[in-house]
Each structure stands twice: as structure tokens, then as C-alpha cells.
Amino acid sequence: MERKRSGRRYYNKRKKTWTQQCKDYLRQFIAFLFSNIGIICLVVGYTIAGAFMFIFIESAPGNSQGIIDLVTANRTGTVARLWDLTCCSTYYEDDWRTEVQMHLRSFQSHVIEAVRNFSYEGASKEMERWTFSGSFLYSLSVITTIGYGNVTPRTLLGKLATILYAIVGMPLFLLYLSNIGDILAKSFKWIYAKCCLCRSCKKRRKRMLALQRKEQWKMDMRDLKLNTGVLTEGEESDDEGTTDGSSSLSFNDTQEVTVPISLCLTIMVGYISGGAVLFSKWEDWEFFDGSYFCFISLSTIGFGDFVPGSKITGTANGSGSIQVSFILCSMYLMLGMALIAMCFNLMQQDVVMKIRTCTDILRRITRCKN
Amino acid sequence: MLMDMDFDDDTPNRCTTLVYYAWKIFTCLFLHVLLVTMVVLYCLLGAFAFENLEKAHEIEVKNSIYVMRNNVTSDLWRYTRESLVLYQDNFTTNVTARLEKFEQDLIYAIRRSGWDGEESTAVMQWTFTGALFYSIIVITTIGYGHIAPKTLNGKIVTIFYAIVGIPLMLLCLSNIGDIMAHSFRFLYWKVCCYTCTRRQRRVQSLRRSRSQRSTTRSHGSRATSLKRTGRISQRSADSALGMSDCYTRSSYSDTECRYYDRMEREYAMFGGVMPGKAAPNRYSQQSRYSDTVPLRRHSPAIKPRSTSQNSGPRNNANYYHGRYRVPDPNYSDGDQLDGPEMMQQVPSILFNKYALDRDESRRIRPKQGEEIRRNLRGHSAAPNLATEKSSTLPHGAGTSRANSSRSKTPQHLAVDMPPMMDDHDPDDYNPRPKFRSRHRNSNQTKRLEVMAPSPRIMSPLGFAVNRQYPRRSPRYNDYYDDSDAYEFDDNNPDHIKPVPIWLCVLLVVSYIIMGAFLFRSWENWEFPDSAYFCFITLTTIGFGDFVPAQSRSNKEGDDIKLRIWFCSLYLLFGIALLAMSFNLVQEEVISNVKTVARHLGIIKDEDDEESE
Numbered sequence: 005m006e007r008k009r010s011g012r013r014y015y016n017k018r019k020k021t022w023t024q025q026c027k028d029y030l031r032q033f034i035a036f037l038f039s040n041i042g043i044i045c046l047v048v049g050y051t052i053a054g055a056f057m058f059i060f061i062e063s064a065p066g067n068s069q070g071i072i073d074l075v076t077a078n079r080t081g082t083v084a085r086l087w088d089l090t091c092c093s094t095y096y097e098d099d100w101r102t103e104v105q106m107h108l109r110s111f112q113s114h115v116i117e118a119v120r121n122f123s124y125e126g127a128s129k130e131m132e133r134w135t136f137s138g139s140f141l142y143s144l145s146v147i148t149t150i151g152y153g154n155v156t157p158r159t160l161l162g163k164l165a166t167i168l169y170a171i172v173g174m175p176l177f178l179l180y181l182s183n184i185g186d187i188l189a190k191s192f193k194w195i196y197a198k199c200c201l202c203r204s205c206k207k208r209r210k211r212m213l214a215l216q217r218k219e220q221w222k223m224d225m226r227d228l229k230l231n232t233g234v235l236t237e238g239e240e241s242d243d244e245g246t247t248d249g250s251s252s253l254s255f256n257d258t259q260e261v262t263v264p265i266s267l268c269l270t271i272m273v274g275y276i277s278g279g280a281v282l283f284s285k286w287e288d289w290e291f292f293d294g295s296y297f298c299f300i301s302l303s304t305i306g307f308g309d310f311v312p313g314s315k316i317t318g319t320a321n322g323s324g325s326i327q328v329s330f331i332l333c334s335m336y337l338m339l340g341m342a343l344i345a346m347c348f349n350l351m352q353q354d355v356v357m358k359i360r361t362c363t364d365i366l367r368r369i370t371r372c373k374n
Numbered sequence: 375m376l377m378d379m380d381f382d383d384d385t386p387n388r389c390t391t392l393v394y395y396a397w398k399i400f401t402c403l404f405l406h407v408l409l410v411t412m413v414v415l416y417c418l419l420g421a422f423a424f425e426n427l428e429k430a431h432e433i434e435v436k437n438s439i440y441v442m443r444n445n446v447t448s449d450l451w452r453y454t455r456e457s458l459v460l461y462q463d464n465f466t467t468n469v470t471a472r473l474e475k476f477e478q479d480l481i482y483a484i485r486r487s488g489w490d491g492e493e494s495t496a497v498m499q500w501t502f503t504g505a506l507f508y509s510i511i512v513i514t515t516i517g518y519g520h521i522a523p524k525t526l527n528g529k530i531v532t533i534f535y536a537i538v539g540i541p542l543m544l545l546c547l548s549n550i551g552d553i554m555a556h557s558f559r560f561l562y563w564k565v566c567c568y569t570c571t572r573r574q575r576r577v578q579s580l581r582r583s584r585s586q587r588s589t590t591r592s593h594g595s596r597a598t599s600l601k602r603t604g605r606i607s608q609r610s611a612d613s614a615l616g617m618s619d620c621y622t623r624s625s626y627s628d629t630e631c632r633y634y635d636r637m638e639r640e641y642a643m644f645g646g647v648m649p650g651k652a653a654p655n656r657y658s659q660q661s662r663y664s665d666t667v668p669l670r671r672h673s674p675a676i677k678p679r680s681t682s683q684n685s686g687p688r689n690n691a692n693y694y695h696g697r698y699r700v701p702d703p704n705y706s707d708g709d710q711l712d713g714p715e716m717m718q719q720v721p722s723i724l725f726n727k728y729a730l731d732r733d734e735s736r737r738i739r740p741k742q743g744e745e746i747r748r749n750l751r752g753h754s755a756a757p758n759l760a761t762e763k764s765s766t767l768p769h770g771a772g773t774s775r776a777n778s779s780r781s782k783t784p785q786h787l788a789v790d791m792p793p794m795m796d797d798h799d800p801d802d803y804n805p806r807p808k809f810r811s812r813h814r815n816s817n818q819t820k821r822l823e824v825m826a827p828s829p830r831i832m833s834p835l836g837f838a839v840n841r842q843y844p845r846r847s848p849r850y851n852d853y854y855d856d857s858d859a860y861e862f863d864d865n866n867p868d869h870i871k872p873v874p875i876w877l878c879v880l881l882v883v884s885y886i887i888m889g890a891f892l893f894r895s896w897e898n899w900e901f902p903d904s905a906y907f908c909f910i911t912l913t914t915i916g917f918g919d920f921v922p923a924q925s926r927s928n929k930e931g932d933d934i935k936l937r938i939w940f941c942s943l944y945l946l947f948g949i950a951l952l953a954m955s956f957n958l959v960q961e962e963v964i965s966n967v968k969t970v971a972r973h974l975g976i977i978k979d980e981d982d983e984e985s986e
Binding site: 031034075079080082083084086087090091097100101104105108109111112113115116119120124125126145146149150151152153156160163164166167170174292293296299300303304305306307308309 | 439443444446447450451454460462465466469470473474476477478480481484485486488491511512515516517518519522524526529532533536540902903906909910913914915916917918919974
């Protein structure tokens with residue numbers, strides 16, 4: 005890949021005009037954007053752009069203020085009615101209680117309506133809804149299709165923007181996932197092959213492979229009615245060939261190693277519990293709630309019953325200041341989804357390998373019977 | 375498979391093939407039905423489990439609301455009693471503070487404790503229908519969050535339920551998407567465009583049938599390439615597939631036109647679309663080869679091409695070599711990894727396959743006994759091997775320098791044959807080529823992994839994206855080939871002629887708009903809101919700000935149940951539809967993006983990835 009690019013660069017050097025150079029730089033820039041590192045920048049940049057866009061669209065004055073005013077007015081009205089009830093009428097306790105209950109019930113239904121239809125979450129939260137961090141998390145939850153739903157657009161323009169943003173953003177994120185997942189899978193395989201499979205194990209594996217091959221040939225030879233005398237010699241030459249090629253084959257061999265499913269599962273569980281520890285520290289959740297949140301997020305289900313709250317988004321202590329925990333949370337989500345993609349990639353390869361072995365065995369059995 | 379083979383042995387004619395296809399259809403249908411049934415049962419199971427787990431907690435929460443309000447009343451009463459003189463200011467501040475607290479409690483009850491805002495225990499969230507809806511929401515990863523498990527057990531069960539359910543659902547959806555894609559393609563090309571494609575179809579179908587055979591052949595070779603079993607076993611593994619056995623045999627015993635006729639009918643049956651590009655040209659080439667088969671070994675003009683691919687099934691490296699570097703004047707335009715070109719290379723294997731078949735059949739026909747089967751499977755006939763060997767050799771000279779000197783003369787062929795059998799040769803014919811072959815093979819797979827990145831099956835968008843086109847990666851394709859559900863995909867190189875993108879986009883958009891109209895009438899939402907809801911649902915984002923069957927206005931239980939069922943059906947079908955259109959569109963999108971990227975000057979590896 006690198007070589008190709010440099011070749012293209014060399015080719016482009018011939019033309020020296022200013023516009024050509026500009027074009028070349030543009031080209032290289034675009035090519036960089038879709039390379040492995042560039043795609044990360046692209047996704048982050050897209051999310052940040054989305055965050056600003058949604059802040060601009062949704063935090064228009066009077067938008068969130070309206071619902072706060074509504075709830076406040078309702079509250080004041082209820083208080084006034086209660087005062088009227090208390091002061092201006094002679095009362096018995098039972099009558100008073102039923103009256104108050106009735107008023108409270110209407111107040112309650114108002115609040116429920118506000119929560120249901122306008123996703124009202126209290127006056128304090130209302131103001132911090134479309135801060136930068138909240139908006140960033142919203143953009144991230146859209147393009148990852150997590151969709152927590154704690155923050156949702158209310159204006160028509162916001163909804164339209166969300167749809168368009170998702171249409172562009174989701175393929176972009178998929179591209180990011182596939183790129184990063186691929187890189188992760190490769191490096192993980194390499195590490196696994198280097199560290200976990202020692203050299204002797206590898207050799208044993210190869211020998212077993214060779215043995216399998218021998219058996220297959222033996223079978224074929226039975227079909228072919230050839231004498232098996234040549235077989236022993238074949239063994240030696242085969243070993244020779246593998247040792248010869250071991251140096252140049254090393255990288256490719258590591259890529260052909262299949263990582264066992266249990267290891268992938270361990271990685272996923274480890275990642276989730278690591279996130280659970282982090283989130284339980286930041287958000288004062290219980291450990292299990294933290295891991296539940298991590299799972300629901302990383303599987304992109306995203307119920308939204310637990311969301312990274314004010315402590316993470318940093319609005320609790322200062323207005324709009326971005327905290328380390330917020331950056332870590334976003335990184336956790338983005339890296340986690342790539343990691344899950346990687347694990348699924350590896351698991352799929354393993355499963356495919358096993359299925360194929362099974363079918364081959366089946367085929368051989370059927371053939372033998374025939 | 376065994377049974378089929380027996381059938382084929384007895385009467386290798388049209389009837390058995392029919393039985394064979396019937397069996398295939400049956401297994402295919404059975405598999406799909408089984409999968410769908412499994413998903414439905416899984417949902418029902420989840421519904422039962424979650425209903426039992428969460429119902430008690432919901433009742434508890436509902437009762438706690440009443441207690442909460444009573445507490446507020448008592449507090450207010452206390453304020454009133456305790457103050458000797460009742461000032462309005464004091465009272466107002468106190469009561470306002472208390473009401474704010476009450477409000478917070480209510481919000482907490484709704485957000486965290488999963489209260490639905492309804493106090494009476496008659497209207498429940500965790501009814502059976504609600505729990506079923508919840509199960510569907512979980513395993514499709516939509517996750518509205520309007521109902522979520524609140525108990526510890528419920529959460530644990532949800533996690534494990536999702537771990538098993540999501541891949542199951544994806545598998546099911548991708549299967550349904552495949553079926554729908556096939557039928558839609560069939561509808562589009564056979565029904566809508568019947569007249570315009572009618573003229574070309576005959577020629578194309580001929581070509582198709584040949585490419586079909588080539589794919590089955592390569593299927594077998596791939597199976598062995600994985601195990602690195604060497605050259606000879608390829609043919610035997612190939613024949614172990616009942617399918618290829620059937621094909622080869624029918625091509626021996628029947629006349630060719632009969633064979634094609636059957637193939638054509640089969641494609642019509644499965645909604646295949648005939649590949650359109652350059653079919654007549656290819657066909658003429660094929661026919662030329664089939665006619666010149668006896669001359670093949672002596673004709674230098676034909677030899678290089680046919681041999682380079684003839685050697686394919688026998689040797690892994692040569693196989694890939696032949697696949698990817700076909701010296702085809704028509705289609706090799708430099709970049710070997712291009713999608714359309716890859717597709718065109720699949721048929722480019724086939725004429726020599728065909729020639730090989732003819733070669734064998736020519737040899738076998740005189741015998742005509744029960745030895746035929748053995749010959750086919752083990753291809754033990756020495757002359758047969760000799761011919762194959764002879765055809766292999768020039769290519770071997772191309773790939774390995776070591777054997778180039780001695781392998782050119784035809785009189786060596788018979789001598790070389792036994793070493794060829796066991797992949798061992800005293801005079802350095804085989805060890806080195808073998809090593810080279812493996813090296814090349816691994817190189818190839820490495821590059822293929824770059825080409826085909828990441829989880830195709832487990833796409834995070836919620837549906838599987840099968841790469842149905844160029845079998846550039848043996849790894850992924852083998853997965854599909856091994857499962858019977860994809861058998862028809864394997865046989866169908868009909869993705870060459872895709873359904874136009876705009877049609878698929880139109881389909882999805884109209885589905886969303888239809889859903890928007892329906893939900894508007896059902897839920898009394900605004901039209902943009904319901905369109906927004908449909909989009910958010912089908913992309914599996916699932917904010918949960920709009921959730922069907924949640925409105926407080928009408929509380930008829932049956933109505934809500936019906937609406938939940940309807941909504942579930944809508945979203946399941948919609949996601950399958952989305953998977954289908956992805957399936958249909960991706961080829962063209964990839965090639966389009968590739969063209970754009972080429973104009974921009976981005977290299978090919980990247981723009982392939984770009985077009986996810």
C-alpha cells in the first residue's frame with residue numbers, strides 16, 4: 005500500500021504547476037483521511053462537527069426554556085391552589101387530604117406528561133442538555149447507533165439534521181470499525197502467535213498438519229492404488245520445506261493462527277469489567293450497574309436507563325468544561341466497539357475454521373463409505 | 375449427500391437431478407424455516423422469562439408511587455399544623471420545595487425505576503406482549519429503553535439473552551435478507567425488465583451454466599486449500615461434494631444442451647439473473663475450446679491460458695495464481711483486485727474446466743462401466759493424469775524456476791506421475807514448488823485479508839452484510855459455502871447485474887414513509903415525527919423518545935397489544951428489508967465509490983474499505 009502511494013507521488017512530481025500541486029495535496033489528504041489513522045480523525049472530527057451543529061440547532065433560546073416554564077407554572081399553580089385550600093376554607097383533615105391528593109395527582113400527571121413527551125428531566129438537567137459534552141455524546145450515540153435517548157432533538161430541524169447526520173455518519177463509523185477492527189485483529193493475532201504459541205507448539209502444530217496431509221494422501225493413494233513406499237521419503241522433504249520457509253513465512257503464519265473463542269470472550273469480559281470499574285468510580289454506580297451499562301452500550305442496544313451523567317460530562321463543577329473522564333468515556337466507547345468488532349472477527353474465523361474441519365471430516369466419511 | 379450420490383450412480387439423468395434439486399430446496403427451506411422458528415421461540419422464551427422476572431418489581435414501583443404521594447400530603451398537613459400562624463409566603467416556599475422534591479422523585483421513578491406513569495396495576499408494562507416487544511427490541515439492538523429491566527436478575531438475564539440472541543437474530547435477518555434480495559432481483563429482472571433482457575438471456579444462461587460448474591469446482595478446491603492437502607486430493611474432495619459429482623456426471627452422460635437446459639430452468643427457479651457483461655464473447659471462446667479439446671495439448675496458442683488454470687485445482691498456489699492472474703486479453707486491465715474484474719474472472723476459469731471435463735469424458739466414455747465412478751472420483755486413470763500433468767507443466771515453469779528445465783518435454787510426463795502423487799520428488803520437482811506454493815498462498819490470503827476487512831457477518835448496523843460477489847477471500851466464502859443456506863449464493867454469480875441503487879433507496883424510503891403514515895394514524899403523531907421514529911427505529915438507533923403503543927390516551931388493552939404486534943412486525947420486516955437493500959446495493963456502491971476514488975486518485979485498497 006505504501007509503495008503504491010509513493011509511486012503515485014513520484015508520478016505526480018512530473019507536473020509542477022501550482023494547481024496540479026494543490027490537487028495532489030488534496031488527493032493525498034483525502035487518501036490520508038481514508039487511511040487507518042485518518043479515519044479516526046475523520047470520525048472524531050465528524051462527531052465534533054455534529055456536536056456543534058446540534059448545539060446550534062437545539063439550544064435555541066426558548067426551546068428548552070419553554071418546558072421549564074411550563075413545569076414551573078404548573079408547580080406555582082398547584083401551590084396557589086393548595087394555599088387557597090388551606091387558608092380560605094374551613095377544613096377537616098380527611099377532606100383536606102382528599103383535596104390535596106387530587107391536586108397532587110393532577111400535578112403528577114402534568115410532570116409525567118412533561119417527562120414523557122418532552123423528556124423533561126428537571127430544571128437543572130435541562131440547562132446542561134446541549135452542552136458541548138452532552139452534544140458530543142449525542143452525536144456519538146447517533147453514529148454508533150447506540151441511541152441512548154437521554155438527549156433527543158425536539159425541533160423539527162433537529163430531527164431532520166439527525167436523520168441526515170446518521171445517514172452520513174453510520175457508514176463512516178462502520179468504515180472506522182472495520183478498519184480499526186482489522187488492525188486490532190491483526191496485531192492481536194500477531195501478539196497471540198508470538199507470545200502464547202511458543203515455538204515448539206508451533207512446530208508441533210505444523211507436524212500435525214503435515215501428518216494430516218499425509219493421511220489424506222494415503223487415502224488418495226488407496227484410491228489411486230499406488231504403493232505407499234514413497235511416503236516416508238515425502239515426510240522428510242516436507243519437513244525440509246517447512247523449516248526452509250519458516251523465516252519468511254513467520255508473519256503470514258501468525259496471520260493464519262486462529263485465536264480461540266475463549267480468549268476473545270475473556271477479552272470482551274475484561275474490557276467490560278474494566279469499564280465497569282471506571283464508570284462505577286465516576287458515576288457512583290454499583291459495579292454491576294457499570295458493567296450492565298458497558299454491555300448495553302457496546303452491544304449498541306443503548307437503553308438509556310444508565311447514561312454517562314453530569315459527573316462525566318463535566319457540567320457538575322463548571323459550566324461546559326471538558327473533563328478527562330468525558331474524553332476517556334468517549335474513547336472507551338469508540339475503542340470498545342472496535343474491540344468488539346475485532347473479537348467477533350476473530351471468533352468468526354475460529355468458528356469458520358471449526359465448521360470447515362467438521363465438514364471436511366464428514367465429507368471424508370461419506371467418501372470412505374462409498 | 376450420500377444418498378444423492380447413490381442415486382446419481384444408478385441413474386445419472388434428469389430425474390435424479392430433479393430429486394437432487396428438490397432435496398436442495400427442501401434443505402434450504404427447512405434451514406430458513408428452522409432459523410425463523412428458532413428466533414420466534416427465542417423471543418417467546420425471553421418474553422416469559424422477562425415477564426416473570428420484572429412483573430413483581432413493576433407492581434412494587436407502582437405501589438410506591440401511592441406511598442410517595444401520601445407522604446407529600448402528610449408533609450403538607452404537617453406544615454399546616456405546625457405553623458401557628460399561616461403566612462402565605464412561608465407556606466408557598468415550603469410547599470414549593472416539597473413539590474419540587476416530589477417532582478424529582480417522580481422523575482426518578484420514571485427514569486430509573488421504570489415506572490410507566492400509570493398507577494393502577496391493571497395497566498402493566500411487563501405483560502407478555504410488552505416483554506415480547508422488549509425481547510425483540512433487545513435482540514435487534516434497537517433498545518428504546520422505554521422499558522428496561524430494573525431488577526438485578528433481569529439485568530443479568532438481559533445480558534446473556536443479548537449475547538445469544540443478537541447473533542441469532544443477525545443470522546436470521548441476513549438469511550431473510552438474502553432470500554428477499556434474491557426474490558427482489560428476480561422480480562426486477564425477470565418480471566419488470568422481462569422484455570428488455572429477453573434477447574440476451576439465452577446466451578447468458580449458457581454462460582451461466584458453465585460458470586456454475588466452475589464455481590462448484592473451485593468450491594472443492596477451496597475446501598482442500600484450507601487443509602493444504604496438496605494437489606491430488608483436490609479432485610477427490612471435489613467429488614465428495616455431491617453437487618459437483620452430479621454436475622460432472624450429468625455432463626458426461628447427457629448431451630450438453632440438455633444440461634444447459636436444466637441449468638437454465640434452475641436459475642429461473644431461483645430467481646437468478648444472468649450476468650450481462652461480454653457474454654457472447656465468452657461463449658464463443660468456450661465453444662471454441664470445447665471444440666478444440668483434442669488439439670489442446672498440441673496447440674501452442676491455447677495452451678498457456680488453459681494450462682495456467684488447469685493446474686489450478688491441483689495446486690493451491692497455482693490455483694490462486696490462475697484465479698487472480700489470468701492472462702486474459704479481454705479482462706486484464708492491470709488491477710487484479712477490482713470488483714467487476716474479479717467477477718469476470720470467475721467465468722474465465724470455466725472454459726478450461728470445461729475442457730478438462732471434456733477431456734476426461736472423452737477418456738472415460740469408452741470404458742462406460744461401473745469404473746466410471748471410480749475414475750471420476752479418484753481420477754485414477756493414468757492417461758488422464760498424464761494429460762493433466764502435461765497441462766500443468768508450462769504453468770509450473772512459470773511459477774517455479776526449478777522445474778522449468780525438465781518439465782517441458784512430453785516424454786517425462788509418465789515418469790513424473792508417481793512423484794506428483796505424494797507431493798514428493800527425488801529430483802527437486804516438488805519440495806520447492808510446494809514451498810513456493812504455500813508461500814504464495816499465504817501471501818495471497820494476507821492480501822485478501824486486507825481486501826476483505828472486518829466483521830461482515832456481525833455488522834454493527836444490525837444486519838449482516840454478505841459479500842456475495844468475487845470470491846476474493848476463500849476464508850469468508852468458505853463459511854458461506856459450508857453452510858447449506860448459502861448453497862445457492864455459491865452457485866449464483868448473478869450479482870453481476872445488480873438492481874439499481876435508486877430502486878433500493880426508493881424502496882427503503884417508501885417503506886419509511888409508509889410506516890410514517892401508518893404510525894401517524896395509529897399513534898396520532900405528527901408526520902415528521904413518525905418518519906423520524908421510523909428512521910431511528912430501522913437504523914437501530916432507537917432513542918426511545920417515540921415509542922409505539924405508549925400513549926396514555928387510549929388504554930384498551932387489545933388495541934395496545936395489536937399495535938405492539940404490528941410494530942414488531944414492521945420493524946422486523948423493515949430491518950430485513952434494509953439488509954436486503956444493502957445486499958443488493960453494495961456491489962454497485964462499491965464500484966461507484968471506487969470510480970470516484972480513482973478519479974480522486976486514492977489508491978485501491980482504501981477505497982475498497984471506504985465502501986462499506
